[in-house]
Amino acid sequence: MQIQYILEVVGTGFFAISGALAANDKAQPDWFGAGFIGFITAIGGGSLRDILLGSYPLVWINDINFMYAIIIGVILASIFFKVLIRLRKTFFLFDTVGIAMFTIVGTEKALSLGVHPVIAAIMGMFSAIMGGVIRDVLTNEIPIIFKKEIYATACLSGAMTYLILDYLNIERNFNFILSALLVIAVRIVAVKMNLSLPKFIKEDKAP
Amino acid sequence: MQIQYILEVVGTGFFAISGALAANDKAQPDWFGAGFIGFITAIGGGSLRDILLGSYPLVWINDINFMYAIIIGVILASIFFKVLIRLRKTFFLFDTVGIAMFTIVGTEKALSLGVHPVIAAIMGMFSAIMGGVIRDVLTNEIPIIFKKEIYATACLSGAMTYLILDYLNIERNFNFILSALLVIAVRIVAVKMNLSLPKFIKEDKAP
């Protein structure tokens, strides 16, 4: 559990970095704005999950280490911006590991509160993606998850896998790693092969 | 109460259908995105009401039937899209019945938690309209309720009517039906006669 806690805190810091960088692409905020958006990106998903579940206190309000990770993340993002941009591929990997981890952590937390597995899967997905959705809404973009790339669906498939393996009494740590790896694999394969889900409704072809 | 419960579950499914269709008009989401927006549209209003009131657990988290209704709604929306588009008028009716019912259900729930009637009326309106508002924000539209049509005001007038009749000790089921019918009537008359509220502030005429 010690390792997982460290990963969660560090992962939150990474989310803040990627939030601040993504915000800069769009709205060209000042220092404060970039930090604010990084902060919202990092805490948004987990906060929404806990508010919907009525699980208080919120993780980042209860444990100040998450806040410190966010503050450090935003500062690093600004100082090492040019390096970070060049490391875009490394970053994609960090982001993917991050959403994988948060998906399973969120699923477990919801499950531990006694909700139905379908709800737990949604809460796992929310933990991973809703910070980014809120960031996109604040910067006046249509959230990317509605438009392209297999992102939220990767999280959802990992959450469902975790729930099935949990139901089959697979050992918890093994299950955690396996399900998280599935999220990572689905996301990487989807991006590499430029996969996307079919459009909800096909556009009519001109006659 | 049995009938009301069935209506609520079915109504939630209808909200998911109309949310998915409305999302498709705007953002052309993939399958997942349309389902996600349908889901948010269906649960958004009631969730916001319950979070503001601190009433846990949220209805759809506590009772999985609502989730099933949403999933079925989204699948039906996709399969029968062309039929549903042709049934636009029928759909308008379903939507109107839906907001009428959710307005009164939400008003009753808030009242049962002991809040002031003015707050209860707002919570009833929120139950009916805020799912659509959140949908519009996510798809980067200015929520329609700020721009035209008597929509939220129909809900508010129904909620206030319910509260007045409740204060006058009118029998509950009779009151429920009467107030809901008022919402429906106001909405239909407003659309048929193309009524709208006056602009908040008149635009200055050029000299």
Next chain:
Amino acid sequence: MQIQYILEVVGTGFFAISGALAANDKAQPDWFGAGFIGFITAIGGGSLRDILLGSYPLVWINDINFMYAIIIGVILASIFFKVLIRLRKTFFLFDTVGIAMFTIVGTEKALSLGVHPVIAAIMGMFSAIMGGVIRDVLTNEIPIIFKKEIYATACLSGAMTYLILDYLNIERNFNFILSALLVIAVRIVAVKMNLSLPKFIKEDKAP
């Protein structure tokens, strides 16, 4: 405390007025829409703070006077629109006093619930600015706090000052007034001198 309560209620009404006027600049809503946006602007920040902290019931749900202040504010905004527009400078002052007060009230409330001072400062800032952020999101604008003017940072500096003076055992009323005055001073100086924070990341100059 009596004076502070009256100031809070009146301040909420002022927030509703400025929300309704700001909404009118952008989305040209009808009467209902302007009132709705004024309402959201007035209650948004405090509601978000209380929801994040799990502090129920929300202030405006518990005490109907806040709701009355909002309703009166919106009605006044509409009737006296032309006068209010001409009073823009007076209004800027009221708004500035309002965010100063709400910042310190929010910081105190969070602190009284036992959170870490860093969290308390964020909650104080949220109380003051998030109503306006939600208003901007609903009217499809990029929230101004991400773009220009020292606004949220003025609140944050006031909240931090309060926390430091509180730590140094400065008398509460004196601390309240001093920290609020700092918010007001920072904001006024920033606007007068057209100060802004540096951009998060400088735009690349063309070679």
